[in-house]
Amino acid sequence: MDSSPETEPGFALGTPEPPKATPYRVLARKYRPQHFSDLIGQEAMVRTLSNAFDTGRIAQAYLFTGVRGVGKTTTARILARALNYELPGEVDRPSIHLDRPGTHCQAIMEGRHVDVMEIDAASHTGIDDVRQITDGARYAPVSARYKVYIVDEVHMLSEKAWNAFLKTLEEPPAHVKFMFATTEIRKVPVTVLSRCQRFDLRRVEADVLVNHLAGICEKEGVAVDPDALGLIARAGEGSVRDSLSILDQAIAHGAGEVTAENVRRMLGLADRARIIDLFEHVMKGDVAAAMAEFKSQYDDGADPEIVLGELAEFVHFVTRVKVAPAAADDVAFSETERSRGRDFAGRLSHRVLARAWQMLMKGIEEVARSPKPLASADMVLVRIAYAADLPTPDEALRMLADGSGAVGAGAAPRLPSGGGGGGGGGSAQAAAAAAAPRLSSVARPEGAPVAMREQAAPQAQPHMVLASFAEVIKLAAEKRDVRLKQQLEGDMHLVRCEDGRIDFRPTRNAAPTLAGDLQKKLTDWTGRRWVVTISSEEGEPTVRERLAAEQADRERGVLAHPAVQAVLAKFPGAEIVAVRPLDGGAEAEPAPLAPAAENDGEGDWEPVDPWDDDF
Incomplete structure (x- = not known):
């Protein structure tokens, strides 16, 4: 007897097959935006595109740039859907109102529409790939209103491919729209940027x-x-x-x-509450408690580099709260972080927080390179905890100047020490007092003899005041720095000059290192820090230009003198070569040639013609 599916065991006549299980779609695809209103954090771009569609000012090419995952390709698809939106008998023009799916919407959003082509520039980088696009752009769309080319990671195109794109991109057919997406906007040629409307998609708050x-x-x-x-x-x-x-x-x-x-x-993140506890131990200078807490986190599986990174992030958060208290309302941080961050911001100074940040940044690099990350991170915490009890540089200078170990009223606030081992005991003032002898020795040059390092701080150099630019030029002359003197006179348009600061606009021929060289030399010559900056303001004429203008004015004044005019009239072809003072010294106004024959007693002088017969 022949068997058939209907009579075989396990089959029943007319029984439907069990439904196939729907494959799982990850959340990033399942909740991909379908409308402009679904795009979060990009309100400026949505508003610009909405106004463009309402007024009919639709560009020929768009370029979307931003970090990964902010919606560049998704925005291009939604824009392609809006350009080709069509509801039979109702809508037959581009529209941003996409509440109901149109004729082409589903196929466009799924990336399978014949007139909306998505191209991965990372795998199609050559000129032949671009030639296919430019050749295909000449033909009208099959079913949609526009033929749209979406080119992802467009910065991967080669130089020849970009050049092949330029003409079509500048004057595309009326039925073609281009949309580019990239994370590396700096690699896109300027000639392409000028042909596109650019939208910078922001990170979402x-x-x-x-x-x-x-x-x-x-x-x-x-x-x-x-x-x-x-x-x-x-x-x-x-x-x-x-x-x-x-x-x-x-x-x-x-x-x-x-x-x-x-x-x-x-x-692999550390517990934020424990990170804050570690921060408190370090800021108190309680080395033993800090090392114990860090070892406990390490035993629980925390990575030393990540712990220091989390610690740096909390330092940054406390600093932000101190500068802008509204930062404590950020919902990305837990209530514990926000409340304790406010507390630390009120008790720690900017200088202490900035120093902790710098030491953590350096420490994270050390831990990343170290063959023993745990030991390296321990030493970083020891350094920060030890520095927490040291005075800041301005306090150290004040103590050295006063000759005492006590910090004055302007000392930077620190957390009160919680006691414990490794140098955390006592108040900040006592620690600063103990640190004063160390500071006087540390300030010595490295490699100096021990006896020199143990000497008291030297007397401060007298304060050299350079209140004008002329005094700066004079100092360069006294130091016999001819090259710098010439640069000061001929290559600088002075904007501002005060004691300790110079702002200037360099001339076209000025050396690119002029500002740095001047700052270093003034600092070395005066024994204190100078700030020399380049300004965009017009500034004064250079010293050389001013002297040349003054010389020209003097020559014009002399040329207008009746006696000189008489000389030039008697000697045709003669000219004034230079105007110099008679005593050969500093430049001065020309003296009168001779006293008047008849003086009225009021001190007036009249020039006398030397060629007059009665002279």
Whole structure:
């Protein structure tokens, strides 16, 4: 007996096949924007495009630039959809109102429309690839209103490919639109930029990103901790796609529940509360407590480089709160970070925070290169904790000038020490007093004899005041620096000159290192720091130009003198070569040639013609 599917075991006549499982779509694709209103954080671009469509001022080419994941390609697709939007019997023109799907919308957003071509410039970099585009642009679209070319990562095109693009890009057919997307705008030729409307897509603000992620979690039915969203938004660094990818991973990691602890563990981040505790120990100068806390975090799996990076990020946050208190309202930070950040901002000075930041930046580089990251990070924390009890440079100078070890009333505030081992005990004033002898020795040049380093601080040099530019030129002459003197006189349009500062506009022939050379030499000659900057203001004429103008004025004045005119009249062809003072000294106004024959007693003088017969 012949068998058939209907009679074989496991089959029933008329039984439908089980439905196929729908493949999972990652959140970044599932919640990809479909309308201009879905684009978050790009309000300026959306407004410009909306006004352009309303007024019919639609450009021939667009260029979208920005960091990864901010929506460059998505914006190009939405724009292509708006250009080809069509509802039979209702809409037959480009429109940004895309509430209802049009005839071509679905195919365009899925990247399969025959008239909307997406090209990856990373794999199509040559002139032949561009020639295919320019040749195809001559033909009308098959079904849509416009033929649209979306070229992604356009900065990867070769120089020859760009040159082949220029003519078509400048004067494309009326039915063609070009859209370029790139993360490296500096690699795009200026000739291309001038032919496109450029839109710089911004990083999405953390609070906007947190609200966006919270809305997606609500749609997905995922329980999420607000602090976890803040961690994800910070890790995404303003990229929507990166943030959604991290959220996708966090949902899988927490089996449908997203908590701050799970996100920290997943990303390898340290506990923020423990980072703040470590920051407090370091700022108190409590080395033992700082090293113990850091070792505990390391034992729990924290990476030393990441810990120092998190510590630097909190230093930056405290500094921002101190400069702009409104920064403490950033929802990307937890309530603990915001409240304790306000507290530290009120108790620490700008100088202490800036010093901690610089030492952390240097320390992170050391840990990244070190074969023993744990030991290197320990030493970084020791240095910062030790420096927390040292006076800032202005306090050290004040102590040395006063000859005492006590910090004055203007001392920078520090956190009160919590005691403990490694140099954290005592008040800041006591630590500064103890540090005073060290400062006087550290200020010596390296390699100097020990006896010299142990001597008291030398007497300060007398203050050399250079209040005018003429005094600066005079000092250069006294130092026998002929080249600098010539540059001061002929290559500088002075904008401002005061003791310790010079602003100038260089001439076209001035040396490019003139400002740096002048600053270094003035600092060396006067024994104190000078600031020499290049200004964009017009400034005064150079000294050489001013002297030449004054000489020309004197020559014109002498030429107008009746006696000189009489000489020139008697000797045709004669000319004035130079005007010099009679005593050969400094330049002065020309003296009268002779006293008047009849003086009225009022001190008036009249020139006398030397060729007069009665003279």
